[in-house]
Amino acid sequence: MDILNAWIALIPVTLAQSLILSFVVLAVMLPFRILSFPDLTSEGSYPLGGCVCAVALIAGVPPLPALLIAATAGFLAGCATAFIHLRFRIHTLLAGILITTMLYSINLRIMGKANQPIFSEPKVYDWLSPLSLSASWTKIVLVGVLALVTYLVLNLWFTTERGTAMRAVGANSDMAEAQGINVWRATIGGIGLAGAFSAFGGGLMVQSQGFADVNMGLGVLINALAALMIGEAILGRTTLRRQLAAPFVGAVVYYQLISVCLAAGLPPGDLKIATGVFVLVMLAAPTMGFRRRNAGTPAKESFRE
Template structure:
């Protein structure tokens, strides 16, 4: 048992750094899913898109900060495309996201020109800011943590503003929002676009952390993000906008600590996807199970 705890403790800095990067994706999942009531799968395509764009530009000698900015813009355009397809052609949000995600795979291959690119010999955001200490986990935590804190602060400021309130109104009731003079189409396109931009930003940071970019790097990231979001909401709640925005960050940290602990207990990495999917299914089904239980108790009381 002591060996397990020692191994788990040693992995904490690495998993915290990784979870803060994935928190960008979880924020990108939360924004359309909770704020706009727009179930979307584009994040699974935007995450590798950001990584492929950033990695390719860095390998061409482009400044890493500029490469991250271009990746963010590309992710934003991908999200806007999904929202536009839904609004213009009345295609289901999930199907629109699947279409864009599928097309992005070919686009990523075209951007890279091959399936993977090593980045070990190139400067990254971390080497520029931290120099020789770039690979120290706590240094990565400090850099990425500062960036995620900035993003969370900007999101809080926006959602408490008039335009942010309008976007939240679109998610609550599109018909009522339109009756109040809110442009539902623009709010939806901008919201989904920003969500995919966040996911692409996470991908651009991830490739600089792991030292390579792979076209398949986004496989399963959406289910991980959804699991982290559900955990975060269970911890922080959703009663206020502050709690809703903090839930992705808290949930991402807790989720990756749970994954790390499962690995130290001996769970095979190949089983993690199944375990994560089963957990998400359980958490989504739990409210209905509770309602069913409550209904049974009520019927029993009526019979008595």
């Protein structure tokens, strides 16, 4: 009963955090599933967005424009990764690692130090202060609306001509190029969009926690991957709507699993082990199920001429 009460008490906090980080999960999904472009840039563009947002707020920029500036910085980071891959034929993962490594120094240059508090600066969450909601529920309502709008807009955009062209590039870039689709524009735009979502999530998180840190992206990629695998296991990937909804559903479910671990008394330092186990189970489950279904099935005879 104590575990249940502790978990219920954690729900608002983890739900708010999961909705914010669902934008990072979306940033991982877009290159991986839509463009067939495995990318690690999200781990660098997430703190980039946070650092840029913090500096913009301190400079007097209103909260929403500060988020848009952060998203623009993430977009440029994603475009840089895609350009390096396309121009120099460097593997997507290595290109992402290079950009993420360089972004650490860039983030230090942007803030001038490793950590920047913004407790006294205005936040987007202040917009809902007239509703007299708690801090957690204010974040849940605001970020939940943003997540819903993002899902609807993406669902609509991927059915347009350019959105379909981007999906075609991910399905078969050679065939897409043969059909007259600009592969470079679709790839750079898609990876840039993913970087923008990751940086936008970083800006939301900085405004939520009240400070920016150059190390805030450490481990966020594996968390996002775990959430994506869980979301896809729940919803599947058979339709575009399910694929776009998987990051948001997966983020919520994943962080509730994390809150259960915390409520059960698991030390915070062991959460990375729990995350790794979640990812392993999600990745191995389809293979193990396939093996069980085919266990005992006699092998077909080889074709003979």
